[in-house]
Amino acid sequence: MKHIIKFFAVTLFLFVSANSFAEQKVVVLDLKLVLNTSKAGKGAQDYLQKSFKDNQKKFTDMENKLKKDENDLLNQKANISKEEYTKKSDDLRKKVIDYQSQRRSSLDKIAKQRAEARKALLEKITPILDNYIKENNVSIVIDKKNVIGGDATLDITDVIIEKLNKELPSLNLK
Numbered sequence: 001m002k003h004i005i006k007f008f009a010v011t012l013f014l015f016v017s018a019n020s021f022a023e024q025k026v027v028v029l030d031l032k033l034v035l036n037t038s039k040a041g042k043g044a045q046d047y048l049q050k051s052f053k054d055n056q057k058k059f060t061d062m063e064n065k066l067k068k069d070e071n072d073l074l075n076q077k078a079n080i081s082k083e084e085y086t087k088k089s090d091d092l093r094k095k096v097i098d099y100q101s102q103r104r105s106s107l108d109k110i111a112k113q114r115a116e117a118r119k120a121l122l123e124k125i126t127p128i129l130d131n132y133i134k135e136n137n138v139s140i141v142i143d144k145k146n147v148i149g150g151d152a153t154l155d156i157t158d159v160i161i162e163k164l165n166k167e168l169p170s171l172n173l174k
Contacts (some may be wrong), residue, residue: 025158026139027113030144030157035121040168044117046111047173055106062099067090113173124168128160 028079073088080088129141144155 020089024139026140026142027136027138027154028144028147028150029070029141029160030121030155031125033147033157034125034161034164035118036119038164038168040124040164041117041121044171044173046112046120048114048117052110052112055103055110059099059103059106062102067097067139070094117171118174120171121164121168124163125160128163131161132156132160 036045069092073092074086076088077085132138133141141156144157
């Protein structure tokens with residue numbers, strides 16, 4: 001029994017030491033750069049920025065109109081009855097609440113679209129990366145944001161962007 005345990009211990013030691021001295025290939029990927037500069041990522045980003053700016057302009061116009069209505073109501077306060085003033089101020093309050101609700105839902109929609117775009121890109125990147133790992137016998141892929149320094153030849157970002165551009169030229173966010 002003692003000999004069997006010694007045999008397994010020596011075999012395990014040799015197996016572990018042989019694997020620890022084998023060549024480990026480590027590469028670096030800048031995932032943020034892939035997401036922002038690939039055709040699909042850039043297109044999604046441009047669409048979301050345009051949508052955000054359009055909404056900002058629309059809501060700024062609405063806000064200015066509400067402020068103007070508020071100032072008009074305050075200027076009319078002395079000239080109208082208390083009941084009419086109360087009614088107009090309640091209407092204005094409802095408009096403000098509606099404005100806030102529309103603005104919040106618009107921002108939520110853009111955030112949801114952004115999350116969906118990121119998820120779709122990551123789902124496409126994963127098989128591309130898995131295929132690259134198998135083809136090039138890569139042991140570990142590390143995100144560049146977690147690397148302090150290293151050889152520039154270990155960076156596979158451009159290769160992954162090129163493959164992603166071929167597989168996913170654009171995203172449909174509408």
